[in-house]
Amino acid sequence: MKITVIGTGLIGSQLAAELAARGHEVTTASLSSGVDLLTGSGLDGALAGAEVAVNVTNSPTFDEQSIAFFRTTVGNLLAAGERAGVRHQVALSIVGVDLVPDLAYYRAKTLQEELLRGGPTPWSIVRATQFFEFVEPTMSWTSDEDAVRLPATPIQPIASADVVTALADVATGAPLGGTLDVAGPDRFTLDEIGRLTLAARGDRRPVLVDDRAGLFAAVPGDVLTPGAGARLAPTRYRDWLAATAG
Numbered sequence: 001m002k003i004t005v006i007g008t009g010l011i012g013s014q015l016a017a018e019l020a021a022r023g024h025e026v027t028t029a030s031l032s033s034g035v036d037l038l039t040g041s042g043l044d045g046a047l048a049g050a051e052v053a054v055n056v057t058n059s060p061t062f063d064e065q066s067i068a069f070f071r072t073t074v075g076n077l078l079a080a081g082e083r084a085g086v087r088h089q090v091a092l093s094i095v096g097v098d099l100v101p102d103l104a105y106y107r108a109k110t111l112q113e114e115l116l117r118g119g120p121t122p123w124s125i126v127r128a129t130q131f132f133e134f135v136e137p138t139m140s141w142t143s144d145e146d147a148v149r150l151p152a153t154p155i156q157p158i159a160s161a162d163v164v165t166a167l168a169d170v171a172t173g174a175p176l177g178g179t180l181d182v183a184g185p186d187r188f189t190l191d192e193i194g195r196l197t198l199a200a201r202g203d204r205r206p207v208l209v210d211d212r213a214g215l216f217a218a219v220p221g222d223v224l225t226p227g228a229g230a231r232l233a234p235t236r237y238r239d240w241l242a243a244t245a246g
Contacts, residue, residue, distance in 0.1 A: 002026075005028050018165070039076075067107060071115070089121045138216070147205055148205055153219050155193065162234065181226040194207040
């Protein structure tokens with residue numbers, strides 16, 4: 001099967017390698033390979049002969065500009081996919097994305113989903129929870145040399161490698177015409193996972209609960225955790241922390 005992976009970041013690079021290891025013909029598309037989703041330049045060539053397109057690109061900003069980014073890029077990708085005869089469009093999204101209207105980036109990702117659903121091609125959406133790899137960057141937004149401040153937002157994070165496995169399974173299967181939620185096996189509050197992370201890194205700073213701190217302060221309740229029917233990945237955060245401790 002010929003598959004085009006749009007985006008070569010944390011997920012895209014791993015996904016391309018995973019699909020190739022499964023024996024598929026993989027093309028990657030990004031600015032570095034001459035493909036510009038915002039203008040559509042290079043898309044026709046990147047999608048030529050592809051049966052499946054997997055969109056794992058991300059907006060360069062998390063503010064209101066992200067809405068225009070997804071409106072334009074999804075429109076360009078769907079149009080180019082139709083011209084190329086792509087039979088399955090797959091997108092990576094976020095668990096609970098449509099339940100956090102106070103975050104512009106989540107509204108943008110919701111728009112991405114809506115455009116895909118209304119497009120001309122059979123589709124699948126994989127919604128993932130927060131990646132393990134993003135826990136420490138998230139903490140850095142509200143940290144100083146004395147303390148880390150985090151809201152007590154419930155999350156159920158997942159290893160990026162497990163997201164890749166789920167995406168590869170969906171991309172090589174029949175279009176879902178729906179959404180698959182994927183999450184890690186363990187639920188934490190954000191402040192709890194902050195303490196686990198600092199302890200594993202030998203960092204003695206305290207984690208203070210501050211429900212006004214950072215991006216996730218705008219998240220109501222437990223909307224970022226999966227509901228019934230989600231696919232739970234095998235990798236546990238504590239094991240991943242131990243394996244990545246330097």
